[in-house]
Amino acid sequence: MxxxxxxxxxxxxxxxxxxxxxxxxxxxxxxxxxxxxxxxxxxxxxxxxxxxxxxxxxxxxxxxxxxxxxxxxxTTNKTEFFRERRHFEILSEQVIPEALARLRPGAACRFRLWSAAASTGAEAYSAAMVLADAAAADRRLDWAILGTDISTAVLAQAERAIYPSRELTPVPAQMRVRYTMAGRSRNGAGSARFVPELRRRMRFAEMNLINPPFPVARNLDAIFLRNVLIYFDEARQARLIADMVEHLRPGGWLFVGHAESMVVEDGRLDHMAPAAFRRKENQP
Incomplete structure (x- = not known):
């Protein structure tokens, strides 16, 4: 026929x-x-x-x-732990210390980070390990992470927090010891799950980044918006960047993918490092 x-x-x-x-x-x-x-x-x-x-x-x-x-x-869900490692070094060496330095004597630091295109959660858990290390060094740091994605399939893996051992290769050995529990998958391959101490500070939710306003808190300390802008046209790129800036506190940081750095044009942001931007202080 x-x-x-x-x-x-x-x-x-x-x-x-x-x-x-x-x-x-x-x-x-x-x-x-x-x-x-x-x-x-x-x-x-x-x-x-x-x-x-x-x-x-x-x-x-x-x-x-x-x-x-x-x-x-x-949807494209390529991700890996500590991808673009320099961003996590900036988180550790600049973003967190700046947040702690803003504190009044005796106050706690309520640090909030948004992984806006979280995929399977590798980015969010990488940031979580950095924050957990910082909190161990300074008890004033009270942190939490929101991970969002349009794909329900990858969010389900992020919520399980179980990954094949081979995917954890980029994670520093001491962090793997502190923050993961070794196990076996059904086929006998090695796997690891992040410890409850990390998981309880993480939340994952379905979200479409082309549909603002976003049900996300304002005055965030850091937003990771990496390797998603390249899939949008110029008008939607500009709109999404503007929306992200609205959710940053003055002095908050925005991280994008290295291939996306040139499309970030917002007068409220200063370019601080490759693909890393900081919202200006004392500016609406």
Missing amino acids: QALKLRPDYRERFRDIIYRETGICMPANKDHLLASRLRRRFIEGGFHDLDGYLRHLFEEGGLARDWELIVNQV
Whole structure:
């Protein structure tokens, strides 16, 4: 039997929906990428190709049922512990000491950090280990971390806080000893889980960064917004950066990916180091 002819607007409609709902630009020359990321769904549903799957989405009501799966598959979730290590050194050597120096005598330092595109949680837990070390050295430091992502699949792993041992290779050995518990996965491979002392100070939540206002506290000490701006167009990049600055306290820090540093243009920020910005003091 001859295959049904695909309506010519299905691919364009699909790309438009992804852009409208996630902010991710998927031009026509990336259709092969879409197909590869959705390949598992093709196999499970018995679809032969992207065109057949799109017919299912638009002609058979599949879009509403599959939307969460689609978001989980098309979003990029590459991450690793202590990725762009210099940012965590700045967190330890500048951001935290600055926050402690602002304290009145006898006051506690309520330090809050937002990992805005947290993926599987590697970034958030890297920051947590740095903060836990700092709190051990100075008991005035009372810290907490919020990790958010649009993908429910990666957030589920972040909340479990269990990772293959091989993924923890970038974590300094002493931190692995202090903050992880060794175990085994079902297939016998080595794994590790972060200790309860870290997990109780972490919270993860689903959030779409193109839909402000964000239900996140203001006056944050640091925001990690790394390797997500590159997937947005210029208008959404500028809007998101402006929204992030609104959530920083005066003197708070914004970290972006190294490939994104040039797109950060906001008069309220000073460029302090590669891909690291600080909100100016005494400026609205």
